[in-house]
């Protein structure tokens with residue numbers, strides 16, 4: 393089973409008013425065809441875009457809900473929550489509408505801020521998985537003109553998931569992009585120690601770092617204290633990784649995950665966990 397934990401639905405970039413929305417850089421229907429041809433069983437989807445394009449009423453979640461209905465269960469909806477505008481009541485509404493997870497990005501406070509705890513508490517009670525953007529956030533100069541655009545990469549670090557995971561042990565958290573190049577070592581520590589925190593490797597940074605850095609992140613000495621300094625896979629850490637693509641076209645991350653797992657000689661069972669089994673368990677599928 394293969395499940396993609398991280399995609400976005402967004403307007404056609406050439407013609408935002410045109411009918412069919414986009415996903416994976418192509419019209420949704422075409423994207424579904426391509427993902428299905430590659431044996432991907434389900435896709436988790438959240439709204440696209442940053443604050444400038446977010447619907448003030450429903451955060452773009454209506455587009456996600458439409459995909460959930462139109463494609464008969466192929467899409468698993470993750471609803472965008474925008475605090476401080478949205479609180480636990482909105483989390484309840486999303487759960488009632490059939491969303492299976494929440495997406496947080498670009499919050500004006502760090503993810504572990506006390507004001508956000510009621511959101512996590514409700515997500516835990518409703519069995520929703522939380523997907524967090526982590527690390528570097530794309531920037532365009534025109535965003536500076538938007539008075540509401542209050543963000544800083546500092547608010548979106550893997551270490552913020554640590555406090556949430558300790559407080560809500562029944563809540564499953566997924567950090568996107570492994571925190572990016574700046575925070576990926578934090579992410580590895582959190583992944584190794586917190587049983588309810590997972591990561592995806594999407595984005596442009598992690599898949600491009602040199603192989604020795606990937607060995608540093610996912611490897612360990614075969615025997616500690618340099619008794620045998622051969623680098624082998626740290627299976628405990630790799631078992632916390634989850635397949636996702638974000639906005640890339642289908643082959644980009646299918647290739648990256650496959651090559652990463654193959655180069656580390658990950659056992660078949662571990663490969664199956666990363667590509668979908670772990671997420672299926674988190675979603676109760």
Ligand SMILES: [Zn+2]
Nearest residue numbers: 398400638639
């Ligand atoms: Zn994303």
